[in-house]
Amino acid sequence: MSDLFGDQPKPDMPRPLADRLRPKTLQEVIGQSQVLGPEGPLSVMLGAGALTSLIFWGPPGVGKTTIARLLAHETDLHFVQISAIFTGVPDLRKVFEAAKIRRQNGQGTLLFVDEIHRFNKAQQDGFLPHMEDGTILLVGATTENPSFELNAAVMSRAQVLVLDRLDLADLERLAQRAEQELGRALPLDGHAREALLEMADGDGRALLNLVEQVAAWTVEGKLDPQALGNRLMRRAAQYDKGGDAHYNLISALHKSVRGSDPDAALYWFARMLEGGEDPRFLARRITRMAVEDIGLADPQAQAVCLQSWETYERLGSPEGELALAQAVTYVALAPKSNATYVAYKSARRAAKETGSKLPPKHILNAPTSLMKDQGYGDGYAYDHDAEDGFSGQNYFPDGMGRPVLYDPVERGFERELKKRVDYFAKLRAKRETRG
Template sequence: MSDLFDTAADAPEPPKGPRPLADRLRPRALSEVIGQEQVLGPDAPLGAMLAAGSLSSLIFWGPPGVGKTTIARLLADETDLHFEQISAIFSGVSELRKVFEAAKHRRANGQGTLLFVDEIHRFNKAQQDSFLPHMEDGTILLVGATTENPSFELNAALLSRAQVLVLTRLELADLERLAQRAETDLGRSLPLDGPAREGLLEMADGDGRALLNLIEQVMAWKVEAKLDTKALTTRLMRRAAQYDKSGDEHYNLISALHKSVRGSDPDAALYWLARMLEGGEDPRYLARRITRMAIEDIGLADPNAQTHCLHAWEVYERLGSPEGELALAQALIYLALAPKSNAGYTAYKAARAQAKKTGSEPPPKHILNAPTSLMKDHGYGKGYSYDHDAEDGFSGQNYFPDGMKRPVLYQPVERGFERELKKRLDWFAKQRLQRGN
C-alpha cells in the first residue's frame, strides 16, 4: 500500500515529558465539553443532528480557545468517521489533493472522513472551491473553523453547503468549572484567595486554553500562603484582550462605540473607546470616526459638536499618545450628552436620491447668469429677484428645475439648536405659500 495511506510509517515519535494541562483535560466526549450549550444542547443544532443521525458539513465561527478543534474531533468519534485535520495556514493545493485522495481511498473501504480545516478563511477562492465536489459526493464531511465572519471570508458556494454555528467566549461560570476540573487533575487547589481567583478567570478573557495555561503557571509557584490580587498581578501579566484591527472585532467595537454615543450613554462610549485604545487601535482612526458621529448623529442640533471634535483631533495631533487621547475622550463625552439629530444626514441622502431620479434636469432659467446677449435672448436671468432687495431679505422664488415638484428634504427636530432652525424653516415655508411659490 502507498505511503500516502500508510501513516504509521511516517508517524512522528510522541513528545517526551509531561503532557500540558490543556491537553490532559481535553474532553473525551461531547458531554464533557464546558460551555457552548447553544450548539451542543439537546435542542441545539448539533444536538439535534446527532439525535437524528444526520450530520452535515459545518463551519464553526468563534474566538480562539472555545473548543472548535475539540468539538470537531469528538464529532468524528461520535459518528465513527476518520478524523483528518489540516490548517489553511500551512496547507496548499498539493496537500489538499493528498487529503482528498486519502479520503476517497477510505470511502472505498467503507470509512468516512471528517476533514477539520483550521483557519479555513485563509484559503483563497480557488482552494475553497476545491472542497465542493468532495463535499457533494460524500467523500468528506467538512468542518471548518474560523475566527472571521464567514459572510465576508468564505465563498457563497461553500456556505450554501455548510451550516454556520457560532461558538462564544466562555463565561466566568464556565471558566470556574474548568478551573475546578484542573484542580482535580492536579490534586490541589489554586493558591489564590477569592478575588485573586476571580481575577485569574478574568485574565483568560473567555479563552479556556489560555486559562489552563495560566493555571499551570500559578501552580508552579512555590508559595506559603494564598496570594491576593496584587500579588497575582505582580507575578502574572494580564493576557492581552483579543482585538484584530482589521477584522470583525474592529468593526464590532466601533459599532458599539458609535451606538453608545447615539444612545447618549457617555459611560458606555468611554468604555468602548478604552477597549479599542487598549487593543492598539490607531487614535487617528478614532478621531475621524468621532468627528463623523458629530456630523451624522448630532448635526445642527448642536453645531459646536463638530468644531469640538475637530479641535480634539488637532489636540491629539499636537500632543500624541497618551496625553492626546484625553481630548478624544472629552469630545466623546460631549457628543454623548449633546442633543441628537440626524435630520441633516437624512436630508442629504434624500437629496442624493432626488438627484439620481431627476437626472440632468437644468436649473430654472431665471437663476442662470447671462453673460452674453444670446443667453439673455434665451431667457437666462429673466425675472430673477435679488433676495437682499426683497422684503425681509427673502424673495421666495423657485430654485428647483422647472416642472419638478418641490421636495421636503430637511426636516429639523425639536431638539437643541435645530428647534431654532425649524422656526426659520417654517417661516420661509409660510412666506412661499403666501407668495404662491
C-alpha cells in the same frame, strides 16, 4: 489526517494540561449550550443522523477544534485537521485524494479547516466539488465574520454556528476540572481566583495554561490578587486591529455615543486604546460621529472634535489621548440629530432618480445673447429685493415635485433651525397662493 502534523506524543511524554483535559464526548464540553444543548442545532442534526457542513465562528479557546473532533467520533467519520495558515494547494490536493480513496472504501471524512478565512477565493472554491459529491464534510473554524470573509458559495453549503466566549461560570467549572486532574487546589484566595478567571478573557485554553503555571508554584498559604498579579502578566485582551474585534469595539463606541452614554463611550474608547488602536483612527471616527449623529443640533461638536484631533497631533501619546477623551465625552452628551445625514442620503437618491434634469431656466445665468433668447434668467426674482428677503421661487428642475429632504429635530440648535424651516415653508405657501 493527524499525520499532517507529525507524530502523536509518546505515552511517557508529559502532556499539556489542555490536552489532558480535552473532552472525550460532546456532553463533557463546557459552554456552548446554544449549539450543544438538547434543542441546539448540533444535537438536532446528530439526533436526525443528518450532519451538514458547518462553519464555527467564535473567538480563540472556546472549543471549535474539540467539537469538530468529537463530531467526527460521533458520526464515525475519519477526522482530518488542517490549518489554512500552513496548508497550500498541493497539500489540499493530497487531502482530497486521500478522502476519495477513503470514500471508495466506505468511510467518510470530516475535514476540519482551522482559520478557514485565510484561504483565498480560489482555494475556498476548491472545496465545493468535494462538498457536493460527499467526499468531505467540511467543518471550518474562523474568528472573523464569515459574511465578509467566506465565499457565498461556501456559505450557501454550510451552516454557520456561533460559539461564544466562555463566561466566568464556565471558566470556574473548567478550573475545577483542572484541579481534579492535577489532584490539588490552586493556592489562591477567592479574589485572586476571580482575577485569574478574568485574565483568561473568555479563552478556555488560556485559562488552562494559567492554571498550569499557578499550580506549579510552591507557596505558603494562599495568594491574594496583588501577589498573583506580581507573578503573572495579565493576558492582553483579544484585539485585532484588522479583524472583527476592531469593528465590534468601534461599533460599541459609536452606539454608546449615539445613546448619550459618556461612561460606556469612554470605556470602549479606553478598550480600543488598550488594544493598541491608532488614536488617529479614533480621532477620525469621533469626528464622524459628530457629523453623522449630532450634526446641526450642536454645530460646536464638530469643532470640538477637530480641535481635540489637532491637540493630539501636537501633544502625541499619551498626553494627547486625553484631548480625544474630552471629545468622546462632549459628543456623548451633545444633543443628537441625524436630520442632515438623512437629508443628504435622500438628496443623493433623488439626484440618481432624476438623472440629468436641468435647473429651471429662471435661475440660469445668461452670459450670451443666444442664452437670453432661450429664456435663461427670465423671471428670476432677486431675493434681497423681495418682501421678507424671500422670493419663494422654485429651484428644483421643472416637472419635479418639491421633496422635503431636511427635517430638523426639536433638539439643541436644530430647534431654532426648525423654526426657520417652518417660517420659510409658510412664506413659500403664501407666495404660491398669491401666484
